[in-house]
Amino acid sequence: QKEVEQNSGPLSVPEGAIASLNCTYSDRGSQSFFWYRQYSGKSPELIMFIYSNGDKEDGRFTAQLNKASQYVSLLIRDSQPSDSATYLCAVAQSMEYGNKLVFGAGTILRVKS
Amino acid sequence: DAGITQSPRHKVTETGTPVTLRCHQTENHRYMYWYRQDPGHGLRLIHYSYGVKDTDKGEVSDGYSVSRSKTEDFLLTLESATSSQTSVYFCAISVANEQFFGPGTRLTVL
Numbered sequence: 442q443k444e445v446e447q448n449s450g451p452l453s454v455p456e457g458a459i460a461s462l463n464c465t466y467s468d469r470g471s472q473s474f475f476w477y478r479q480y481s482g483k484s485p486e487l488i489m490f491i492y493s494n495g496d497k498e499d500g501r502f503t504a505q506l507n508k509a510s511q512y513v514s515l516l517i518r519d520s521q522p523s524d525s526a527t528y529l530c531a532v533a534q535s536m537e538y539g540n541k542l543v544f545g546a547g548t549i550l551r552v553k554s
Numbered sequence: 555d556a557g558i559t560q561s562p563r564h565k566v567t568e569t570g571t572p573v574t575l576r577c578h579q580t581e582n583h584r585y586m587y588w589y590r591q592d593p594g595h596g597l598r599l600i601h602y603s604y605g606v607k608d609t610d611k612g613e614v615s616d617g618y619s620v621s622r623s624k625t626e627d628f629l630l631t632l633e634s635a636t637s638s639q640t641s642v643y644f645c646a647i648s649v650a651n652e653q654f655f656g657p658g659t660r661l662t663v664l
Contacts, residue, residue, distance in 0.1 A: 445596075473651060484644055484655040485597070529596060533651065538604035539585045541612065542653055544596035 444468060445532050456554045460517040462531030468512065473533035474506060474513045475542065478526045484521035485529055489515060504530055520552045557581045558656035560645050562643040566662045573632040575644030575659050579625075584650035588612075588620065590641040591658075596645065603628055635663045 445466050454460045462476075473492050477485035480541040480545050491497045491504040491513065513532075517524055531542040556581035567573050577586060588600040589612075599612030609620050617639060621629045622646040633641055640663045645656040 450592075475652070484658050487654060489650055490652060530625070531597075531653075536610070537600075538608070538610070539602070539648060540651060541587070541599050541602065542597070546594055546596040 445545040451549040453551045460520045462515040466532045471532045475531040476515045477529040560656040575630045577628045583647040587631045587646040589644045
C-alpha cells in the first residue's frame, strides 16, 4: 500500500463545474497536508494546506480533511480551463530534523470549455 | 519562485559519467531538499539538508550524494550516472512547514 494514494485520472469536468480531487494516506499520525498544482513541464506550486479537521477555503479552492478516515480532498469551484493541471497531494512526516513531504502520484484534471 | 534557481535546467549525459546538479537559494533558508519526479511515482525525496554540512538521506538515496558548504547552495551528485537516474530533479526549500520548489532539472542518461 502506498503511503499517499490518489486516483491518477484524468478527471474531466466542464467549465464552471466543481472539480473534486481526493487523497488517502496511511500514516494515522500525520498532521499536515498540502495540495500542489503542477502544469506540464513546470514545478509544483503550493495552493493549499490544511492542518485541522474540517474545511479550509481560499478563493475558489476548498481543502477538506477527515483524520478519522485518513482522507483529504480538494474542491475547485467554478472550474476554469486554466485549472487544467496535475494536482499533487502531500503529507508531512516528521524526521529527526524538520519534516519531509510524501507525495501521491497526482491526479490529472482537465477542464473542458 | 521563492528565490530558488537550479542549474543546469537540462542535461544529457552518458552512463557512467559523474553529474552534479546545483540548487541555489537567495533567502538563507535552513532546510533544503532534493526530489526526483518520475511518471507514476510522484515526487520522491533523495536527500535533504538541515544546515551547512548537515545532510541526511531520503527514501531513494542510493547512487546519489549531496553537499552543502554554504547556506545558499545544495549540490546533488550522481557519482556514476545510470539510465534509471533519468528523471526530473527538483530542489525545494522549507518555509514555516511549507515547501517551495525550484524550476527543476531534466536529466537524461543515455
